[in-house]
Amino acid sequence: MKITKYTIQRLSKYQRIAKECCDNGTERISSKYISEKLGLSASQVRQDLNYFGTFGQQGYGYNVCALYDNLSNILGNNIRKNIIIIGAGNLGRAIAKYKYLSRYGFKIISIFDNKPDMIGVNIENIIVDDIQNLENFMKNNQVDICVLTASTKTISDIVNIVKNNGCKAFWNFVETPFKVPEGCIVENIHLMDSLQTLSFNNSNS
Amino acid sequence: MKITKYTIQRLSKYQRIAKECCDNGTERISSKYISEKLGLSASQVRQDLNYFGTFGQQGYGYNVCALYDNLSNILGNNIRKNIIIIGAGNLGRAIAKYKYLSRYGFKIISIFDNKPDMIGVNIENIIVDDIQNLENFMKNNQVDICVLTASTKTISDIVNIVKNNGCKAFWNFVETPFKVPEGCIVENIHLMDSLQTLSFNNSNS
DNA sequence: TAGATTGTTAATCGATTAACAATC
DNA sequence: TAGATTGTTAATCGATTAACAATC
Numbered sequence: 001m002k003i004t005k006y007t008i009q010r011l012s013k014y015q016r017i018a019k020e021c022c023d024n025g026t027e028r029i030s031s032k033y034i035s036e037k038l039g040l041s042a043s044q045v046r047q048d049l050n051y052f053g054t055f056g057q058q059g060y061g062y063n064v065c066a067l068y069d070n071l072s073n074i075l076g077n078n079i080r081k082n083i084i085i086i087g088a089g090n091l092g093r094a095i096a097k098y099k100y101l102s103r104y105g106f107k108i109i110s111i112f113d114n115k116p117d118m119i120g121v122n123i124e125n126i127i128v129d130d131i132q133n134l135e136n137f138m139k140n141n142q143v144d145i146c147v148l149t150a151s152t153k154t155i156s157d158i159v160n161i162v163k164n165n166g167c168k169a170f171w172n173f174v175e176t177p178f179k180v181p182e183g184c185i186v187e188n189i190h191l192m193d194s195l196q197t198l199s200f201n202n203s204n205s
Numbered sequence: 206m207k208i209t210k211y212t213i214q215r216l217s218k219y220q221r222i223a224k225e226c227c228d229n230g231t232e233r234i235s236s237k238y239i240s241e242k243l244g245l246s247a248s249q250v251r252q253d254l255n256y257f258g259t260f261g262q263q264g265y266g267y268n269v270c271a272l273y274d275n276l277s278n279i280l281g282n283n284i285r286k287n288i289i290i291i292g293a294g295n296l297g298r299a300i301a302k303y304k305y306l307s308r309y310g311f312k313i314i315s316i317f318d319n320k321p322d323m324i325g326v327n328i329e330n331i332i333v334d335d336i337q338n339l340e341n342f343m344k345n346n347q348v349d350i351c352v353l354t355a356s357t358k359t360i361s362d363i364v365n366i367v368k369n370n371g372c373k374a375f376w377n378f379v380e381t382p383f384k385v386p387e388g389c390i391v392e393n394i395h396l397m398d399s400l401q402t403l404s405f406n407n408s409n410s
Numbered sequence: 411t412a413g414a415t416t417g418t419t420a421a422t423c424g425a426t427t428a429a430c431a432a433t434c
Numbered sequence: 435t436a437g438a439t440t441g442t443t444a445a446t447c448g449a450t451t452a453a454c455a456a457t458c
Contacts, residue, residue, distance in 0.1 A: 004425065008405055012398040016380060030439065037382050042439090043427050050441060058440040059434035075401050076408050094299035100380075100397050106404075145403065169407035171400055175221060175305075177242050185410060187403035189394060192305050193217040195376055196280050198350065198392035199311075200213055202374035203281050205390060209449065235415065247415090248451050255417060263416040264458035 007048045011075060013038055014049065018068035030061040077104045084143050084167075086158055087150025088113040088121065088128045091173055095147060096123050106145070110137055114152065134158065138165035148172045159184070212253045216280060218243055219254065223273035235266040282309045289348050289372075291363055292355025293318040293326065293333045296378055300352060301328045311350070315342055319357065339363065343370035353377045364389070 017037050021029055031045040038045075049055055049062075052074050056062045072078065083101075085092045088111050096108050111123055114131040121128045129137065138161065146162045148155065151174045159170065163181045170186045175193070180186055222242050226234055236247040236254075243250075254260055254267075257279050261267045277283065288306075290297045293316050301313050316328055319336040326333045334342065342348075343366065351367045353360065356379045364375065368386045375391045380398070385391055 002424095005402075006425070009398060009402050011405065012395070012401040013382075015401075017382075020381075032439085039382075039385075041427060043429090044425090046440065047426085047442080054441070056440050057434055058432065059438045061439065075405055079408075081404055090299040090302045094295040095396075097295045098396065101400075104397060104401060104404075106400065144407065145400075169403055171403050176225075177218075177222075177244075180244075185403065185406050187399055187406070189396070189399055190217070191300075191303065191394070192309060193214060194392055194394055195306075195311065195350075196217040196220075196309060197210075197214050198374055198376050198390065199286055199309075200216065200280055201390050201392070202349065203284075207448095211449070237415085246451060248453090249449090251416065252418080252450085259417070261416050262458055263456060264414045266415065 003051045007051060010038075010040070010044075010048055011071060014045070015068060015071035015075060018062075018064050018071060021064040022068045026064050028061040029064050029067075031056070033061075075104070079105055081106050081144040082109045082142055083107060083145045083147060083171075084109060084137070084162075085111045085147040085149060086113075086131070086134075087111075087148070087152075088115075088118045088123065089149060092147070092149040093123055095149065096126065109141060109143070112137075113150070131158070135161050135165065138162060138167070143167040145169045145171055148174050150174070151176055208256045212256060215243075215245070215249075215253055216276060219250070220273060220276035220280060223267075223269050223276060226269040227273045231269050233266045234269050234272075236261070238266075280309070284310055286311050286349040287314045287347055288312060288350045288352060288376075289314060289339075289342070289367075290316045290352040290354060291318075291336070291339075292316075292353070293320075293323045293328065294354060297352070297354040298328055300354065301331065314346060314348070317342075318355070336363070340366050340370065343367060343372070348372040350374045350376055353379050355379070356381055 014034060017034055031042040034045045035042040053070065055067050055070055083106055085096055085108060092111060096111060101108065108124065108126060111126050111128045112131045112134050113119060113128050118128050119130045144167060146167050146169070148170055155174060155178045159178060160181060163184055168184045170184060172186050172188050173191065175190050219239060222239055236250040239250045240247040258275065260272050260275055288311055290301055290313060297316060301316060306313065313329065313331060316331050316333045317336045317339050318324060318333050323333050324335045349372060351372050351374065353375055360379060360383045364383060365386060368389055373389045375389060377391050377393050378396065380395050
C-alpha cells in the first residue's frame with residue numbers, strides 16, 4: 001500500500017480544516033464536508049486518511065480535534081525542524097517573516113547571502129551571515145531544511161555543501177534547474193511557472 | 206486531443222531551457238537534453254510540445270530560439286497582463302518586487318491593503334491603496350490577474366468584487382479555502398502545504 | 411547513406427472515483 | 435431500528451512511457 005505524493009500534499013489541507021472546526025467547537029465532520037471545502041471527492045478524503053489509520057467511525061464521521069491531533073503527529077508538527085535560508089532578498093525575507101512557520105514546528109536559525117550590503121542586516125532577530133560561513137555553520141548546527149531563494153551561479157556548490165553536512169531536504173524557489181545530489185529531497189515552488197500557468201489558462205478558456 | 210494541466214505547467218520550464226540555450230548560442234537541442242535537465246522523460250517532452258505544433262524535426266531536434274519564440278507566444282508573454290495585489294504584507298511586497306514579472310509581460314498596476322499604516326506606502330512606485338477603493342479601481346482599469354496574499358475575513362467579498370468587475374483569474378497564496386465563484390480560475394501557491402510536504406517526506410524516507 | 415531524433419500511436423502505470431458491506 | 439457514514443475493494447479514468455515508423 002504505497003502512499004502517493006498527492007495524498008501527502010493533501011494532508012496539510014485536511015489538517016487545516018480539522019483545526020478550523022476544532023477551534024470553532026465543531027465536534028465531528030464527514031468526509032463529504034471536508035471534500036466540499038476543498039473541492040475534492042469524499043471518496044478521496046476517506047482513502048487518503050485511511051492510509052494512516054482509521055480515524056473515522058461509520059455513521060459518525062471524524063472527531064475533528066482527534067483528527068487534527070493525528071494529522072499534526074503524522075506531519076511532525078511537534079518536532080522542531082531547523083531551517084536555514086540561502087538568499088536574503090525579498091523572497092528570503094518574506095519567508096523568514098512568515099508567521100505560520102512556528103505553528104508547524106519550523107524555526108529559522110540562519111540566513112545567508114553573498115552581497116556585502118546584506119550581510120549583517122537583522123531580519124527577525126537573525127543576522128544575515130556571509131555565505132562563506134555556510135560550511136562552518138553547517139558543521140556546528142543541526143539543519144533539517146535548506147530554503148533556496150537566491151539564483152546564483154554557485155547554487156550547485158551550495159547544495160553540495162548543505163548535503164554533505166547532513167541536510168538533505170531543500171525547499172527550492174530557484175527556477176533554474178540544478179543538479180540534485182543523490183538522496184536529496186527537493187520541494188519546488190516556482191512562482192513564474194505558476195503565474196504563467198494561470199495566465200495561460202486565463203487566456204485559453 | 207485534450208491538453209492536460211500537467212502539460213501546461215511544464216511549458217514554462219521548457220521555455221526557460223530554450224531561453225538559456227538560445228542565450229548561450231546553442232542552435233538545437235533534443236527532447237533527451239530537455240528531459241535530463243528537468244528530470245522528465247524525453248517521450249513526455251515530445252508529447253507535450255506536440256500538443257501545440259510540430260516544433261522539431263526528425264534527426265535534428267528543436268531549434269532553440271524558434272522553440273523559445275513559439276513557447277513565448279503560446280504563453281502570451283508578449284501580451285501585457287495587468288495585475289493587482291491584495292495585501293501589502295511581506296509576501297505581497299516580495300511579489301511586487303519580483304524582478305521576473307516584466308519579462309513575461311506581467312505588470313503590477315495596484316496594491317491594496319486595509320491597514321491604515323500600510324495605505325499610502327510606496328512599493329516599487331506604486332502607492333498602496335485602501336481596499337475600500339478596490340471596486341472603484343476595478344471599474345476604471347482593466348485587471349487581468351488578481352493576487353491574493355492577505356488572509357482576511359472578507360476574502361470572499363473581495364473575490365466577488367474582482368470577479369464582478371471583469372477579472373476572473375486569481376493567483377492565490379491564502380491557505381484558508383474560500384468559495385470560488387463560477388467561472389473563476391484559481392492557481393494556488395500554498396507555502397505551508399509545500400513546506401509540510403517536504404518535511405513529511407524528509408522524515409519518512 | 412547511416413545515424414539521429416522526432417511525431418504519434420498503443421501499452422502501461424498510477425491516481426481517482428464508484429460502490430457497497432460494515433457498523434456506529 | 436433506521437439512517438448515516440466510514441473502510442475498502444473494484445472499476446474507471448487519465449497521465450506517462452514505450453515503441454517504432456517517418457524523415458531530416
